[in-house]
Amino acid sequence: MSRLLWSLTSLHKMDRSVANPSVWDTQQLYKHHEQRTVAQTRPKYREGRRLKAVKVYTINLESRFLLVQGVPAIGVMTELVQLFALYGVIEEYRALDEYPAEQFTEVYLFQFKKLTSARVAKRHTDEKSFFGGQLHVCYAPEYETVEETRQKLQDRRRYVNRASQNTAKQHNLQLEENTVSSCTKTQTSAAPEIQKGSEKARMENVNRDDMGFSVLPLAPEDDVSYRLHGFEQPLQLQWTTDTTLPTEDKMGSLHNAIPPVTEKETKQSASCKKERDFIKRQKNLSPSIRFMPRTTHLESRKRKLEGQAFFLNEAAETETLIGPKLPELPKVDMEDHSLNVTASLIRQTMSKVTSVPEIKPVQVKTPTVKPRRRI
Amino acid sequence: MAGKSHFSASDRFEYLQGLVTEFQDTDSEEAKEQVLANLANFAYDPSNMEALRLLQVTELFLDMLTEENENFVEFGIGGLCNLSMERESRDQILQSSGVPLVISCLSSNRDETVLSAITTLMNLTTAASRSETTDSAVVQCMLRFSLTQNPRLRNLASVFLEDYCTQQQVDRAREEMQGQSQSAVGIPLPKD
Numbered sequence: 001m002s003r004l005l006w007s008l009t010s011l012h013k014m015d016r017s018v019a020n021p022s023v024w025d026t027q028q029l030y031k032h033h034e035q036r037t038v039a040q041t042r043p044k045y046r047e048g049r050r051l052k053a054v055k056v057y058t059i060n061l062e063s064r065f066l067l068v069q070g071v072p073a074i075g076v077m078t079e080l081v082q083l084f085a086l087y088g089v090i091e092e093y094r095a096l097d098e099y100p101a102e103q104f105t106e107v108y109l110f111q112f113k114k115l116t117s118a119r120v121a122k123r124h125t126d127e128k129s130f131f132g133g134q135l136h137v138c139y140a141p142e143y144e145t146v147e148e149t150r151q152k153l154q155d156r157r158r159y160v161n162r163a164s165q166n167t168a169k170q171h172n173l174q175l176e177e178n179t180v181s182s183c184t185k186t187q188t189s190a191a192p193e194i195q196k197g198s199e200k201a202r203m204e205n206v207n208r209d210d211m212g213f214s215v216l217p218l219a220p221e222d223d224v225s226y227r228l229h230g231f232e233q234p235l236q237l238q239w240t241t242d243t244t245l246p247t248e249d250k251m252g253s254l255h256n257a258i259p260p261v262t263e264k265e266t267k268q269s270a271s272c273k274k275e276r277d278f279i280k281r282q283k284n285l286s287p288s289i290r291f292m293p294r295t296t297h298l299e300s301r302k303r304k305l306e307g308q309a310f311f312l313n314e315a316a317e318t319e320t321l322i323g324p325k326l327p328e329l330p331k332v333d334m335e336d337h338s339l340n341v342t343a344s345l346i347r348q349t350m351s352k353v354t355s356v357p358e359i360k361p362v363q364v365k366t367p368t369v370k371p372r373r374r375i
Numbered sequence: 376m377a378g379k380s381h382f383s384a385s386d387r388f389e390y391l392q393g394l395v396t397e398f399q400d401t402d403s404e405e406a407k408e409q410v411l412a413n414l415a416n417f418a419y420d421p422s423n424m425e426a427l428r429l430l431q432v433t434e435l436f437l438d439m440l441t442e443e444n445e446n447f448v449e450f451g452i453g454g455l456c457n458l459s460m461e462r463e464s465r466d467q468i469l470q471s472s473g474v475p476l477v478i479s480c481l482s483s484n485r486d487e488t489v490l491s492a493i494t495t496l497m498n499l500t501t502a503a504s505r506s507e508t509t510d511s512a513v514v515q516c517m518l519r520f521s522l523t524q525n526p527r528l529r530n531l532a533s534v535f536l537e538d539y540c541t542q543q544q545v546d547r548a549r550e551e552m553q554g555q556s557q558s559a560v561g562i563p564l565p566k567d
Contacts, residue, residue, distance in 0.1 A: 031486060042409060054408055056415040056453035060490040060527065142526040149530040150538065153494065160460040163421035
């Protein structure tokens with residue numbers, strides 16, 4: 001009975017679905033994949049830097065999956081992957097052969113590890129030309145699994161509440177100069193929040209900490225101050241905190257430049273102290289940093305890199321080795337077990353390959369007597 | 376960390392206030408749509424939420440849910456979906472008794488409206504509001520959604536059923552669907 005009713009309702013919807021794609025139909029093409037026309041009629045005061053369509057973004061529309069349309073079919077997949085890899089770790093990618101594409105173009109699907117990476121990638125690649133074609137990049141949440149959808153929503157909720165907590169914190173800081181007292185306040189207010197969160201979401205996975213969302217990414221100035229501070233720290237400490245080299249992100253994006261200060265929020269006492277330090281730092285450094293000329297910045301970076309090299313050499317000196325030793329490649333954590341395994345494999349083979357030619361010429365050279373040079 | 380925003384809190388507030396004023400003053404449907412979409416997108420950023428709450432934008436969004444214009448409904452529920460992520464805004468929506476209005480959006484013809492409504496309902500579910508947001512009619516509707524071909528709708532409805540409803544609720548809704556007391560929530564009316 002209900003089944004009949006169900007099929008009836010879906011039937012009368014089918015007729016309309018041709019004109020208006022609704023939530024009921026089965027087609028592969030979704031409305032949110034279409035490129036909307038931009039609004040030309042906005043008054044000056046709410047005209048952004050780029051013309052955009054009238055559209056509302058919600059978390060439902062966002063995804064770690066990106067659909068890339070309009071890729072010229074001239075075998076440039078490698079270049080495309082390289083382009084997108086600039087914005088974050090790609091977990092998976094494939095060509096969507098079944099997806100209806102325009103003539104001489106291909107459609108690709110990318111799955112980023114983090115939603116923030118996908119967001120940055122979309123912003124930087126959509127409507128950009130690529131090997132003579134114009135890319136159209138959109139989110140593809142229909143490729144998510146139930147679990148991924150759930151995780152996405154949880155991460156978003158956690159991020160929003162943490163961010164609003166932080167802004168509340170800031171208000172406190174602005175009101176009272178005494179940072180210590182405000183710190184204890186946030187401590188007490190933060191504790192019940194966490195409890196509530198775990199109560200409410202019985203399925204919450206505590207181990208996964210903000211997969212998709214950065215915890216309030218810092219503005220460029222703050223970031224610089226952090227780096228500068230890092231330089232002032234003892235070198236050893238700096239080396240341990242910055243496992244990935246803090247060299248500049250060429251994209252100017254901050255998605256991976258989050259200091260550990262905000263990451264360890266659960267450790268309240270530690271974070272409290274760090275926060276105080278951070279504020280002090282900001283107070284001390286912000287005026288000088290804001291107007292720091294580029295040459296100074298480059299110099300400090302150079303000095304920092306030299307310092308790192310020095311540190312490496314120092315470590316090497318403790319071993320019984322005579323002569324200069326090249327600094328070892330820093331072990332980069334790829335944030336994924338299988339990636340790490342691959343990286344170490346590559347490293348091993350590379351070291352094998354480079355070690356072989358060193359021996360060979362010696363073996364070859366010894367038996368042959370150098371012929372006398374004719375003048 | 377205020378460096379994230381390029382504008383001070385007061386600039387922000389004034390700008391948003393300007394938007395709200397334009398929305399209320401203008402007679403142009405197009406301008407209204409644009410401003411509404413602007414406001415809903417601003418609601419995505421947590422740093423705007425306080426200002427939007429002060430400006431009673433939650434009320435504005437809720438008013439949109441009963442409009443004829445489907446764009447108004449879509450943008451309004453989108454804004455609510457963004458706002459309701461935060462606890463204080465959620466409480467504000469609950470106080471304005473927004474749950475029935477959100478539930479009515481489940482019957483929309485548009486994907487985005489329905490999806491936003493489901494997410495908003497999830498956000499609005501608290502210990503106190505649970506009986507309202509997971510009403511038997513809503514659970515039945517989610518059961519139907521979880522069987523559709525649209526993966527986004529199916530996934531979201533599954534999350535709702537698994538995380539926000541008890542097994543008893545789901546079982547009872549299934550029984551009711553077998554019997555005669557079917558609810559029509561989430562079934563759009565045919566267009567003429």
